[in-house]
Amino acid sequence: MRVLARCVHGTEWATAAEVEAALPASDVVLGRREVAFTLPGPDPALTALRRADDAFVVAGEVPAADPTRAGLAPLAAAVAALDWPAVLAAVTALHPVPRSAVFDCVASIEGRRSHNRFAAEDAVGAALAPVLGMRFASRSGAGAAATDLTVRLFLRPGSAVAAVRVGARPLHRRPWKRDTGPGTLHPPLAAVMAALAGVGDGAAVLDPFCGDGTLAVEAALCGARVAAADLDPDRVAATLANAGRAGATLDARVADAAHLDGLDAADVLLTNPPWSRAVAPGGLLSASPAAYWAAAAGVLRGRACVVTDADLDLPDLLRRAGWGIGLATRLRLAGRVAHVTLAAPPGAPVPGLPDPLARWRERALAAGVVTADGF
Numbered sequence: 001m002r003v004l005a006r007c008v009h010g011t012e013w014a015t016a017a018e019v020e021a022a023l024p025a026s027d028v029v030l031g032r033r034e035v036a037f038t039l040p041g042p043d044p045a046l047t048a049l050r051r052a053d054d055a056f057v058v059a060g061e062v063p064a065a066d067p068t069r070a071g072l073a074p075l076a077a078a079v080a081a082l083d084w085p086a087v088l089a090a091v092t093a094l095h096p097v098p099r100s101a102v103f104d105c106v107a108s109i110e111g112r113r114s115h116n117r118f119a120a121e122d123a124v125g126a127a128l129a130p131v132l133g134m135r136f137a138s139r140s141g142a143g144a145a146a147t148d149l150t151v152r153l154f155l156r157p158g159s160a161v162a163a164v165r166v167g168a169r170p171l172h173r174r175p176w177k178r179d180t181g182p183g184t185l186h187p188p189l190a191a192v193m194a195a196l197a198g199v200g201d202g203a204a205v206l207d208p209f210c211g212d213g214t215l216a217v218e219a220a221l222c223g224a225r226v227a228a229a230d231l232d233p234d235r236v237a238a239t240l241a242n243a244g245r246a247g248a249t250l251d252a253r254v255a256d257a258a259h260l261d262g263l264d265a266a267d268v269l270l271t272n273p274p275w276s277r278a279v280a281p282g283g284l285l286s287a288s289p290a291a292y293w294a295a296a297a298g299v300l301r302g303r304a305c306v307v308t309d310a311d312l313d314l315p316d317l318l319r320r321a322g323w324g325i326g327l328a329t330r331l332r333l334a335g336r337v338a339h340v341t342l343a344a345p346p347g348a349p350v351p352g353l354p355d356p357l358a359r360w361r362e363r364a365l366a367a368g369v370v371t372a373d374g375f
Contacts, residue, residue: 001042001090002058004154004163005035005049007188010331010340010374013364014192015051017356022049030360030369042093047167050191050218054170056152056163059087064160067113072120076127079153079162084131091149091164101134101148111157124153124162176246179238180212183279185272186333189307189340190218196327196342197268197305198354199224206266208257209273209285213239213250219270220248227266229255231282256283258292269296269304275312275336293321297345304344310337318343324350330374340374 003025007015009032016035019025022045025037035052046055062078064071091097105125107117118140125136128151137145150165169175174187193215199205201223207216210228216239220226228250230236239252257273274281285292289312296304303326308314315328318341327342344351353361364370 001039001086003037003039003046003055003166004058004161005037005052005055006033007035007052008186008192008331008333009033010329010370011051011189011192012369013360014195014357015049015188016363017360018049018051018191018195020360021356030364030367032369042090044094047094047171049171050221051188051195053172053188055166057087057090057166059084059162059164061159061161063158064155065158067111067115069115069119072115072123075120075160076123079124079160080127080131082162084128087164088132091166094166095168097148101132102137102145103128103132103134103149103151104137104139104145104147105151105153106139107153107155109155111155113155117155120153120155124151174217174246176217176242176248177212177214178245179241181232181235181238183272183275184212185214185307187214187218189331189333190214190272193270193305193307193340194219194222194224195357196340196353197270197303197351199268199270203268204266205268205270207271208255208269209271210239210252211235211272211279213242213252215270215272216250216252217243217246217248219268220250221246224268226250228252229257231256257285258283258295266300267302269300269302269306271304272307275309290317290321293318293323297321297323300345301348302344303342303348303351306339306341306343307333308339308341310339312339314339315341315343322346324348326351327353328373329370332375 012030028037059082064075105121107120109117122138129136137147152163154161172188199219199222203224205219205224205226207228210216210230216226216228233254236252236254243250323343325343329340330337342351
């Protein structure tokens with residue numbers, strides 16, 4: 001069974017490393033924003049991938065050479081002719097689908113076409129309804145309906161890949177993350193950052209800008225001992241509520257990140273400081289960002305993994321302050337370019353990537369999926 005895992009562009013190699021570790025995957029191929037691989041059959045670990053945005057069982061690839069509306073009918077007929085019973089058997093082995101199921105179709109388009117995604121979705125959905133024996137819910141109407149199954153259509157120059165989501169909801173929608181505010185972090189990126197920093201059982205992790213606790217919870221789920229803090233009491237309350245739903249044990253309190261009590265007991269500084277976009281910085285970070293990192297360097301005994309807006313150029317700031325940069329990579333997040341930086345304070349060994357991540361990054365570089373700068 002062929003599977004397609006979708007991810008944030010710039011994290012393909014980290015997602016592939018998780019696939020390799022969690023699943024009996026073969027024929028792993030990296031592409032832009034995706035990792036394709038083959039499994040011997042349905043595997044519950046698919047629905048537990050943390051670094052992927054979503055995952056799909058592939059029905060097949062069909063020609064889609066005509067980019068006009070005239071090409072929609074042959075496209076829909078070709079998609080409907082794929083082996084859908086085999087795909088449905090695989091998906092229903094991973095999550096229950098009721099007999100009176102409702103499905104939708106979600107399309108993404110690469111390249112120029114004279115129709116929009118909704119036209120492609122409606123054409124394919126209408127053709128698939130009698131094949132699947134389900135009711136099709138169009139997304140082009142007044143509002144999206146609740147559905148039991150999602151067919152995914154990836155329209156590419158000359159072809160289209162049709163697939164079905166492995167779970168009832170996208171993997172990036174963590175069921176525990178219900179309390180959120182401005183600038184909240186994308187959970188799969190938080191899982192990637194925890195992996196880059198080598199967070200594992202027993203590691204002492206600090207997030208002094210915890211927000212809704214996305215990084216703190218992901219680190220705790222890796223077995224780390226986590227201390228979290230934020231200036232905003234409402235965000236600390238959100239962290240504790242989200243952690244409770246996730247079954248994650250962590251300490252969270254209201255504090256200014258300038259007060260670094262306890263940081264010297266941490267192995268990893270894992271954080272998403274304010275970007276001056278959705279959330280304005282406060283405390284010492286507002287008065288002097290450089291001074292904040294100098295203070296952190298004075299007490300941090302391990303390594304830091306930080307995500308920031310690229311306009312802030314944190315890697316350059318840290319280099320000028322004498323930090324050792326193990327990785328500075330760019331990715332696109334919520335429509336903006338961000339830096340993910342893995343670093344250690346002056347005098348500490350420059351941190352390297354864990355071996356599986358380093359190996360998959362080399363493969364992604366060789367395949368041209370990412371560059372040395374990220375993308």
